Amino acid sequence: MTKRQENALKTRQKLLDTAIKLIEENGLSDLNIENITGTAGCAKGTFYVYFPHKDDIIFEICRGLFERIEKRMEKMTDKNLIDRLYYYFESFIVEVERYGINICREWIRGVIDPNKAPKNMDNTKWQFDVDMLRDILTNAIKNNELKKNTPIDLLTHTIICELYGMMTCWCMSDGTFEPKEWTNKFFKIQVQPMLKDYLTENKK
Amino acid sequence: MTKRQENALKTRQKLLDTAIKLIEENGLSDLNIENITGTAGCAKGTFYVYFPHKDDIIFEICRGLFERIEKRMEKMTDKNLIDRLYYYFESFIVEVERYGINICREWIRGVIDPNKAPKNMDNTKWQFDVDMLRDILTNAIKNNELKKNTPIDLLTHTIICELYGMMTCWCMSDGTFEPKEWTNKFFKIQVQPMLKDYLTENKK
Amino acid sequence: MTKRQENALKTRQKLLDTAIKLIEENGLSDLNIENITGTAGCAKGTFYVYFPHKDDIIFEICRGLFERIEKRMEKMTDKNLIDRLYYYFESFIVEVERYGINICREWIRGVIDPNKAPKNMDNTKWQFDVDMLRDILTNAIKNNELKKNTPIDLLTHTIICELYGMMTCWCMSDGTFEPKEWTNKFFKIQVQPMLKDYLTENKK
Amino acid sequence: MTKRQENALKTRQKLLDTAIKLIEENGLSDLNIENITGTAGCAKGTFYVYFPHKDDIIFEICRGLFERIEKRMEKMTDKNLIDRLYYYFESFIVEVERYGINICREWIRGVIDPNKAPKNMDNTKWQFDVDMLRDILTNAIKNNELKKNTPIDLLTHTIICELYGMMTCWCMSDGTFEPKEWTNKFFKIQVQPMLKDYLTENKK
DNA sequence: GATGAATGAGGATTCATTCAT
DNA sequence: CATGAATGAATCCTCATTCAT
Numbered sequence: 001m002t003k004r005q006e007n008a009l010k011t012r013q014k015l016l017d018t019a020i021k022l023i024e025e026n027g028l029s030d031l032n033i034e035n036i037t038g039t040a041g042c043a044k045g046t047f048y049v050y051f052p053h054k055d056d057i058i059f060e061i062c063r064g065l066f067e068r069i070e071k072r073m074e075k076m077t078d079k080n081l082i083d084r085l086y087y088y089f090e091s092f093i094v095e096v097e098r099y100g101i102n103i104c105r106e107w108i109r110g111v112i113d114p115n116k117a118p119k120n121m122d123n124t125k126w127q128f129d130v131d132m133l134r135d136i137l138t139n140a141i142k143n144n145e146l147k148k149n150t151p152i153d154l155l156t157h158t159i160i161c162e163l164y165g166m167m168t169c170w171c172m173s174d175g176t177f178e179p180k181e182w183t184n185k186f187f188k189i190q191v192q193p194m195l196k197d198y199l200t201e202n203k204k
Numbered sequence: 205m206t207k208r209q210e211n212a213l214k215t216r217q218k219l220l221d222t223a224i225k226l227i228e229e230n231g232l233s234d235l236n237i238e239n240i241t242g243t244a245g246c247a248k249g250t251f252y253v254y255f256p257h258k259d260d261i262i263f264e265i266c267r268g269l270f271e272r273i274e275k276r277m278e279k280m281t282d283k284n285l286i287d288r289l290y291y292y293f294e295s296f297i298v299e300v301e302r303y304g305i306n307i308c309r310e311w312i313r314g315v316i317d318p319n320k321a322p323k324n325m326d327n328t329k330w331q332f333d334v335d336m337l338r339d340i341l342t343n344a345i346k347n348n349e350l351k352k353n354t355p356i357d358l359l360t361h362t363i364i365c366e367l368y369g370m371m372t373c374w375c376m377s378d379g380t381f382e383p384k385e386w387t388n389k390f391f392k393i394q395v396q397p398m399l400k401d402y403l404t405e406n407k408k
Numbered sequence: 409m410t411k412r413q414e415n416a417l418k419t420r421q422k423l424l425d426t427a428i429k430l431i432e433e434n435g436l437s438d439l440n441i442e443n444i445t446g447t448a449g450c451a452k453g454t455f456y457v458y459f460p461h462k463d464d465i466i467f468e469i470c471r472g473l474f475e476r477i478e479k480r481m482e483k484m485t486d487k488n489l490i491d492r493l494y495y496y497f498e499s500f501i502v503e504v505e506r507y508g509i510n511i512c513r514e515w516i517r518g519v520i521d522p523n524k525a526p527k528n529m530d531n532t533k534w535q536f537d538v539d540m541l542r543d544i545l546t547n548a549i550k551n552n553e554l555k556k557n558t559p560i561d562l563l564t565h566t567i568i569c570e571l572y573g574m575m576t577c578w579c580m581s582d583g584t585f586e587p588k589e590w591t592n593k594f595f596k597i598q599v600q601p602m603l604k605d606y607l608t609e610n611k612k
Numbered sequence: 613m614t615k616r617q618e619n620a621l622k623t624r625q626k627l628l629d630t631a632i633k634l635i636e637e638n639g640l641s642d643l644n645i646e647n648i649t650g651t652a653g654c655a656k657g658t659f660y661v662y663f664p665h666k667d668d669i670i671f672e673i674c675r676g677l678f679e680r681i682e683k684r685m686e687k688m689t690d691k692n693l694i695d696r697l698y699y700y701f702e703s704f705i706v707e708v709e710r711y712g713i714n715i716c717r718e719w720i721r722g723v724i725d726p727n728k729a730p731k732n733m734d735n736t737k738w739q740f741d742v743d744m745l746r747d748i749l750t751n752a753i754k755n756n757e758l759k760k761n762t763p764i765d766l767l768t769h770t771i772i773c774e775l776y777g778m779m780t781c782w783c784m785s786d787g788t789f790e791p792k793e794w795t796n797k798f799f800k801i802q803v804q805p806m807l808k809d810y811l812t813e814n815k816k
Numbered sequence: 817g818a819t820g821a822a823t824g825a826g827g828a829t830t831c832a833t834t835c836a837t
Numbered sequence: 838c839a840t841g842a843a844t845g846a847a848t849c850c851t852c853a854t855t856c857a858t
Contacts, residue, residue: 004858008821027317032848043823045852054849109313112375113231126376154389157373157381161390164376165369169361171316172330172368177361185358186365190394212838236831247840249835258832412837416842435725440827451844453831462828517721520783521639534784562797565781565789569798572784573777577769579724580738580776585769593766594773598802620817644852655819657856666853823855834844 012050014040016064019057024100028058028109061099062107066125068095073132081145082195084136085159086187092163093179105171108164129160150198158194162186216254218244220268223261228304232262232313266311270329272299277336285349286399288340289363290391296367297383309375312368333364354402362398366390420458422448424472427465432508436466436517469507470515474533476503481540489553490603492544493567494595500571501587513579516572537568558606566602570594624662626652628676631669636712640670640721674719678737680707685744693757694807696748697771698799704775705791717783720776741772762810770806774798 001009018040022031033054037044051057072091076084096104110117114124123131133156140146166186170179222244226235237258241248255261276295280288300308314321318328327335337360344350370390374383409417426448430439441462445452459465480499484492504512518525522532531539541564548554574594578587613621630652634643645666649656663669684703688696708716722729726736735743745768752758778798782791 002858004819004821011821027320033850034848044850045823045825046821048850048852049821049823052850105316108316108372112309112312112372114376114378116231124376124378126373126378126381154393157386158390158394161366161369161373161386163369164372165365165367168312168316168368168372169330169365172318172328174318174328174330177330182361182365186362189358189398190362193397194393208838215838237833238831248833248842249840250838252833253838410837412840412842419842435728441829442827452829453844453846454842456829456831457842457844460829513724516724516780520717520720520780522784522786524639532784532786534781534786534789562801565794566798566802569777569781569794570773571777572780573773573775576720576724576776576780577738577773580726580736582726582736582738585738590769590773594770597766597806598770601805602801616817623817645854646852656821656854657819658817660854661817819856819858821855821857823853825853826851827849828851829849830847832844832846834842835840836842837840 011040011042011046015042015047015050016057016060020061020099020103023058023061023106024102027102028106058106058110061103062110065095065099065103065107068098081136081140081199082192085191085195088133088136088159089163089183089187089191092167093183096167097179101171101175104167108168108171130156133159144200146195147198147200155194159191162190212254215244215246215250219246219251219254220261220264224265224303224307227265227310228306231306232310262310262314265307266314269299269303269307269311272302285340285344285403286396289395289399292337292340292363293367293387293391293395297370297387300371301383305375305379308371312372312375334360337363348404350399351402351404359398363395366394419448419450419454423450423455423458424465424468428469428507428511431466431469431514432510435510436514466514466518469511470518473503473507473511473515476506489544489548489607490600493599493603496541496544496567497571497591497595497599500575501591504575505587509579509583512575516576516579538564541567552608554603555606555608563602567599570598620662623652623654623658626654627659627662628669628672632673632711632715635673635718636714639714640718670718670722673715674722677707677711677715677719680710693748693752693811694804697803697807700745700748700771701775701795701799701803705778705795708779709791713783713787716779720780720783742768745771756812758807759810759812767806767810771803774802 015036019031019036022035022039033044033047036057037047047057051060069091072095073088076087079087096107099107111125114126117124134152137146137150137152137155141148141150141152166177166179166182169177219240223235223240226239226243237248237251240261241251251261255264273295276299277292280291283291300311303311315329318330321328338356341350341354341356341359345352345354345356370383370386373381423444427439427444430443430447441452441455444465445455455465459468477499480503481496484495487495504515507515519533522534525532542560545554545558545560545563549556549558549560574585574587574590577585627648631643631648634647634651645656645659648669649659659669663672681703684707685700688699691699708719711719723737726738729736746764749758749762749764749767753760753762753764778789778791778794781789
C-alpha cells in the first residue's frame, strides 16, 4: 500500500470515527455532512469520495458493530455450550457499549425495519441472528452436549428476544438499566434453568 | 356541546386517524403535514388549530396506544396474580398489534430515547412500566399472593425486558415472529417457572 | 375567484414572466431558483408552491409558446389554402420572436429530443406538427383546393423542415438571419412553386 | 515520434472516442469527467493532461465532425455545380449520421448559440457555412456555370436553412424522418428547380 | 506523463410554521 | 374555526478542477 492509499484510508476512518462520535453525542437526527466533514477537518466533498450517500456511512457504522460481534464469536469454539452462549450474550453487550448508547439506539432503529435495509445486505439481521444461534444449538446436539429432543426453535427465539429486550431497555432507561449487570442475572435465572433439562449427562 | 364544538372534535379525530393510517402505511419519516391534511381532507392550517407542533400529534398517537393498554389493565383487579401478569403481557401485544407493526416501530423508536420525549410527558415510559409492574408485585406481597422475600426488582426487569424484546423481534422479523403466539410460550417457560418459588401456598 | 386566488395567480404569473425574462437574458444554463424568486420578489419556497420541479416551469414556458401558436391557428379557417399555409408559417415566427431568441433556443433544445419530453405530453412535437399540416393539406383536397394526386407527405415534411430550419438558423446566426424577412422570401420561392402544379383550376 | 508520445496520442484518442460513445449513449447532460476517464480506463487527472477544460473535449468532438465534412468537400472540385451542391448536402448527412443522432442533438444544441462557442473558435458555424456556400456559388458565376444575376444570398440561405431543417427534424422525429432519404427528395424538388433559371446554357 | 485524493462553490428540494383573510 | 399562500432555514448532493506524489 502506497503512502497515498494509506492517507486515504486514514481520511475515511477519520470520517467514520467523527460520525460515530457525533451520533453518540447528538443522535442521528442532528447529523449532517457539514457537521461530519467540519469536525473531521476536511471539505464537504471529501465525504462523497468515500461514501456515495449519507446513509452509507450510517450503514457502515452499524455493519462495523455487527462485524466486531461476529469476530468475537469466531474466537469461541473450544469452550462448552453454556460458556459459548454466555459469550454470545456478552459479545453483544460489550461491543454495543463500546460504541455507546446513542449508536445502539440508531442500530435498533435501523435493524427494526428490514424493509429499509440497504440492498447489499444479503440477509435480515433477524434471520442472521436466528441462524447463528440455531447453529450453535444444532452443533451442541451433534456434539452430544444437548439431548436430541431439545426444542431448538423455542430456545433460539427466547434467547434472541432476551438479548434485544435488554438492549431496548438499556436505551429506554437512558443507561440506568445496565446491560452488563443484567446479562449475568438473566443468564442465571432465565437461560440456565431453561437449558437444564436438555443438557446431556456428561455436560451437566 | 355545541354543533361547532362537535365538528371541531370530529376534525381533530380525523387528523389523528389519518396520521395513524399514514404512519402505518409509510412510516414516520415519510409523514408530513401536507400529507395528513391532504388525506384528511382539510387545509394545512387546520392542523395547527389542533396541534401546535407536528410532534404533538405523534405524541398523542403514542399516548393513545399507551392509554388503551392502561385502560385494559384497570379492568383486571379481581383475577389472581398469574392471570393479571399474563393479562399485562397480552394487553401490550393486543393493543400494539391493533395499531400495526409500523406504528410499533415508531413507538419503539420514540420510546427508545427518553431525552427526546415531549416535555409534557411527566415520566419516562421506562419508569412508568417499571413502576406499574413493581406495584403489581408489591400488592401481590401485601395480598399474600407472593412471599415476602420475592426479588421484586429482578422479576420486574426480567418481565419488562421480555416484553420489549418480543416487540423488537416482531418488528425485526417483519411480522414473521408473531407476538401473540410467543406471549403464551414465553409466559409458560419463562415467567411461570421464575415465579413458582415465590408463590405462597394458597396461590399455588 | 376570491382575492386570494387572484393574488396566487399573479404570483405564479410573476414567476413565469421572470423566468422567461431571465432565460431570454442569460439562457437556461444560468437559470436557478434563487435567481427567479429573488428577481420576482418572493421567497425560494414560493417557487415550489407553483412548480414541483425546476423543469416544470421550463416545460410550461414552452407549452405556453406552443399554445399561443395553436390558438392563432384556430382563428384561420375561412381563408384560402395559400393564405392558411402562410399564416401557419407566420404564426410560428411571430410567437417565437415575441418570446425572444434565447427562449427559442431552449425550445429547440427541448423539442429536439422527444425521449426526454415530460410524460404528460401526449404526443411528440414532431408528430403534432406533421399531423396538423397533413390535416390542412388533406382538407384542401376535400375542399377541391388541391388535386387528388398531391404528394401530401412530401409537402408536409418539406414545409416543416423549412420552418424548423429557419428557426435553427435564426438562433445560429444570433438574430442576424431574421425569420420574419425570410418567411416571406421562402414562401415565395419554395412553397408557392412547389404547390403550383397541384392547385386546382378554380384556386389558381 | 517516441514510444511515449505515441502512447500519449493513443490515450488522448481513447478519451475522445469514449466521450463520443458516452454522449451518443446518454446525451451530453449526463457526461462527466469521471464517466469518461472511468470508461476509458485511466485516471481523472489524465483527462486534464489532454484537455484543459471539459468543454474542450466537446469542442474537439464537434470540430472533428466539422473537419470530416470539410475534408469531404475538398475532394470535390472537378464535378459540376449541381453535383457539388448535392455532395455538400450529402456530406453533412453522412458524417452526422456516422456519429449518431445524439451527437447531432448536442451539436445543434451547441451550434445554436454562437455566444457560448469556445473562444478559440475563430468564426461562427453560421458564418462559416454561409461563407462556404457563397464561395461555391460565386465561383460558379466566375466559371460561367451560373448567370451573373444569380441571387446568391437567397440561394445560400435557402440551402443552409434546408440542411439544418433536415437535421433538426431528424432529431425531433427520433430518427423516423431519415435524412439520407430526404436529402435526395429535397434536392430534386427544392434546390434544382430554384437553380434552373440561373444555370447558364452550357450547363443546363 | 499519470494518478486519484481533496476541494468547495453551486444548486435543487423539503417542510414545519406563520398569518392575513 | 378554517384556509392555503408564503416563508426561508436546513441539507443533500454534484462535479469540474487542482496538485502533490
